[in-house]
Amino acid sequence: MSEQAPVAERERPVATADAPAHVADAPPPALAPRLRRDATFFFVALAVVALDQLTKHLVRAALDPGEAWPDDGWLLSLVNVSNSGAAFGILQGQTTFLIVTSLVGVAAIVLYYFFPPLEHGLLRVALGLQLGGAAGNLIDRVRFGEVTDFVNFEYWPAFNVADASISIGVVTILWFFLGLEGDRLRQRPDAGG
Numbered sequence: 001m002s003e004q005a006p007v008a009e010r011e012r013p014v015a016t017a018d019a020p021a022h023v024a025d026a027p028p029p030a031l032a033p034r035l036r037r038d039a040t041f042f043f044v045a046l047a048v049v050a051l052d053q054l055t056k057h058l059v060r061a062a063l064d065p066g067e068a069w070p071d072d073g074w075l076l077s078l079v080n081v082s083n084s085g086a087a088f089g090i091l092q093g094q095t096t097f098l099i100v101t102s103l104v105g106v107a108a109i110v111l112y113y114f115f116p117p118l119e120h121g122l123l124r125v126a127l128g129l130q131l132g133g134a135a136g137n138l139i140d141r142v143r144f145g146e147v148t149d150f151v152n153f154e155y156w157p158a159f160n161v162a163d164a165s166i167s168i169g170v171v172t173i174l175w176f177f178l179g180l181e182g183d184r185l186r187q188r189p190d191a192g193g
Contacts, residue, residue, distance in 0.1 A: 041113060041124045041131075048132025052161040053139060059150040068152065077152050084146040102138040106131060122176055129169035136162030 063069060063080035070077055086098060109131045113124070137160075140147040149158035 037119075037121075037124060040121065041128045044125050044128025045132035045135065048129060048161065048165045049136045049139070052132070052136030052165070055150065055161050056140065056148040060148060063150075075154050078150050079152040079158055081149050081152075081158050082144070082146040083149050083158075099138065099141050102134055102141065105134045106138065109134065120176070122172065126169040126172035126176070129165040129172070133162040133165035133169065136160075136165070 059078060059080050063078065065080050065082065068077045068079040109127055113127050113131075137147050140162075147160065147162075149160050149163070151160065151164070152158040
């Protein structure tokens with residue numbers, strides 16, 4: 001009676017002339033496209049966080065609080081302002097509440113991304129923008145108790161890279177779903193015809 005190898009040894013791929021042993025350690029072929037898709041999502045998010053934190057650091061280093069460059073009279077200027085609230089200055093001084101809601105928002109974005117997994121590249125980029133923006137502002141709130149805003153249009157509240165990324169992500173998702181839904185409705189066969 002011959003002795004069988006343990007299950008782990010029987011299932012382990014064996015190196016052959018066509019497939020070296022290190023190929024057996026690679027992820028399954030079906031997993032590779034998923035890793036590439038996920039890499040896009042996380043790369044966009046990390047790029048937004050890095051750009052957001054870098055620009056805020058540069059503004060804090062170059063401009064005193066409240067200082068603007070160039071001076072008044074320009075449509076667009078850089079200004080070093082702190083915002084202890086949310087968008088458009090609402091919820092001023094509610095740092096703890098905003099940290100908790102930011103954490104919930106970051107978790108919701110990640111869960112929405114993975115369950116169900118998004119297949120369309122534009123949606124992955126849009127959610128990556130939102131995740132990076134939410135994380136960028138969350139870092140400021142945890143470190144400083146407030147967010148540094150610096151892009152200042154004459155008739156618009158100051159904002160930062162994180163705010164812009166969140167807004168672009170939301171608009172992209174709305175545009176995608178409204179466009180997709182509109183196309184789907186236009187392609188629906190007429191029930192009465």
